[in-house]
Amino acid sequence: MRKVLGALAAVLLGIVAWESYKAVGDPDGTVVAGVRILPRSDDAAMPHVLDVVRRLARPELAGGRPVWQVLVDACLFTLGITTVGFLVGALVGLLLAVLMQRFRVAERGLLPWVVLSQTVPLVALAPLVAGWGGRIWPAWMSVSMIAAYLAFFPVAVGMLRGLQSPSPAGVELMRSYAAGWWRTLLKLRLPAATPYLFPALRLAGAAAVVGAVVGEISTGTRGGIGRLVIEYSREATTDPAKVYTAMLGAALLGLVVAGAVAALEFPLTRHRRKVLLP
Structure with missing residues (x-):
């Protein structure tokens, strides 16, 4: 509350x-x-905030549907793309973190490239991804790959830090029980990484939304909120409140994704909170 x-x-x-x-x-x-x-x-x-709110109830075009209905449909379309990109990015980030924690040489070799990957301008990368996959998969999958590209980074870095967070005493205790790497990962490192994982997932969710919106704009994918931002921006001089409705929809989409991750976090970490209580 x-x-x-x-x-x-x-x-x-x-x-x-x-x-x-x-x-x-x-x-x-x-x-x-x-x-x-x-x-x-x-x-x-x-425009005044009240004008933007009123514009949501008026038709998008003469005789058409209200703007809020168009925004809801567009946000649902982008939400589906974002969900695919988020899941793929989170999985890739998790696997990279486990690999880098297991092999020190992998951390030294991969971590600089993981960081360097986020310096590539997304606007320049999106058309390349669309061109590479245009003949292999539908356009929406290219947008999902762009969203995954942004989502994997916070998960990989945050999860790596979490997996490395157990104290040397805890690791030595597991070794004294003759626990191998896999059992140590499941029983010690993954539970210790939970406080690092969910903040990383929240960042990944927000990044996936940004990637999906920018990807829709850069690749010209229709049906999503990114496309509406471009279409409504053409009417900025005659209907400025309409432009802000699309921006409002994109912002609310980001909040929905962040809220979904937070809702997932609460039941999974509730037991941990109880254990930590004196």
């Missing part, structure tokens, strides 16, 4: 900050030495 109230307070604070800047900000933006350091606050650039 405390986290829910904190999230609601953060949303209200964001709305207050938005409306406050719109009330006192320069409609043409603040320019210093020829550089705009603060955005424009006119209705074309920053």
